[in-house]
Amino acid sequence: MSVQHVLVINCGSSSLKFAVIDASSGDELLSGLAERLHNDDATLKYKFVGNKEQNALPAGADHKIAIDTLVTLIHQYDLAKDLIAVGHRVVHGGEQFTGSQVITPDVLDVITQTAQLAPLHNPANLTGIQAAQAAFPELVQVAVFDTAFHQSMPKHAFLYALPYSLYKEHGVRRYGFHGTSHHYVSTQAVETLGLAADNHRLITAHLGNGCSVCAIKNGASVDTSMGLTPLEGVVMGTRSGDIDPGLFDYLTSQLGYSVAEVNTMLNQQSGLLGISELSNDCRTIEEAYVEGHEQATLALDIFCYRLAKQIAAYLVPLKGLDALVFTGGIGENSDIIRAKVLAHLSFLGCQIDEQRNLAARFGKSGVITSETSLITTMVVPTNEEWMICQDAARLAKGA
Incomplete structure (x- = not known):
């Protein structure tokens, strides 16, 4: 060949x-x-x-x-x-x-x-x-x-409670992103854990400068945290994630912001950067957190709390969970954030293993929970490039 x-x-x-x-x-x-x-x-x-x-x-x-x-x-x-x-x-x-x-x-x-x-x-x-x-x-x-993997979501998961004509005429709905990454790490987790390809329930958390969570049932996305745009969902590096839509009117009519300024603020000046007033880089914020910096600590607390809430919410569509998977630059490397998130989920029987959690960094995959944990949690380094390569090669051969 x-x-x-x-x-x-x-x-x-x-x-x-x-x-x-x-x-x-x-x-x-x-x-x-x-x-x-x-x-x-x-x-x-x-x-x-x-x-x-x-x-x-x-x-x-x-x-x-x-x-x-x-x-x-x-x-x-x-x-x-x-x-x-x-x-x-x-x-x-x-x-x-x-x-x-x-x-x-x-x-x-x-x-x-x-x-x-x-x-x-x-x-x-x-x-x-x-x-x-x-x-x-x-x-x-x-x-x-990025959106293709999430096209399996049911209507009750992807539609907003807005006039239906906005969906029919303009395609206003939740699309989701990071699909290539969610797809890759979920297939790796199924293989590593020996789960059945047609009978599994996973939650994958892609955490980088952009962050999203996905509920995956039997290899298909059934819900995900990002929406019409990559702004919706959990807190991110510079993006706010979910906010009250009424904030737009308050900022524009009461505080004199333009629509463009609000958009710039929510996409580029919010999230970890906005709360910490230090950086959008998680490494910088963690260093300040270790030194006792108040706003860095608050930024991590908000980030992890909102992330844990989103993960717990996906037990509804999945009706159970075989594994939680962390990936992306933060998900793969931040033992601090993983530990904080799992502490919020301890009521579900999540028990982190500190040594395993420290070992699964810098490109290393592995389970980070203890043998007695009721929910298996693992780290899988993403490889979107390999997924893109495989799809491109397959279509090139058939073209």
Whole structure:
């Protein structure tokens, strides 16, 4: 069998994460991250077969320049000849897509139309697609949607209690996000714990700068915490999560905020950053918490309390629980937050094992509860790139 590689691209508003992955083994040959795009201190760091390198980008470098640099690296390491597809993470696909899609003009139109629902994400995703199409016009380009996994949610879970015409005419509903991550870690948990593929109940918590919780029954998403946009749900790095909708009127009519200012505040100035007034980086907040910083402590307390409430709520649709799974940068590395969340859930019989909890960090998976715990809790490092690679390779072979 010939060697087949997939280029995986994940464009954020000011970043570009990438990897060239062997579609058979999952090995990453080239991987990296371009950060602070559009700023004077833009950089691109990468690894080729494990060796770390760093390339400085020109001041103000944008996504196209970053992708041009990536293309140069791909040719420099003679990887282009084995590429069969480019897989793109796309945050919002609306109701139109229940799975990954080969990118056509019609698919691009839908991604463009849904950009208003994910204004921080979809425009950047489109930029990455267009730049990759220009660089690799001969390759199949595949969109892998964060929302697709959640299209199995029942209507009573995804509809808002608003006039039904808003759903029928404008698609106003809860969509959910981080679907690729929730899907990956749930399948890994089922395999690791020896659960039946057609008979299991999991709650997965993807915790990073963006955070979401998902209730999964027999491999399908039945509820999730994010909504029409990635703003709804639990507290996040800079996003508020759930708030009283009446806050909009109060801020605009009583305090003189514009709609744009309210939107910026809720998306970029709230969450852990807003409460702590220190940082959105959980590591910084935890360091301050250990030193007794009052607002850092409050930020962690609110974050963990709201997260535990959301997890407990998903016992309703699942009617039981086989395992709770933590993933994402915070979920995989913060033993402090995991311990605080499980302390809130001790009434359900959750018993954390401190040594296991400390051991399951920095890329290591494992169960973090004791043998006598009534609810098994584990850490599974996510691997969205591998999921995107698999979907892109499958569709490329069938294209």
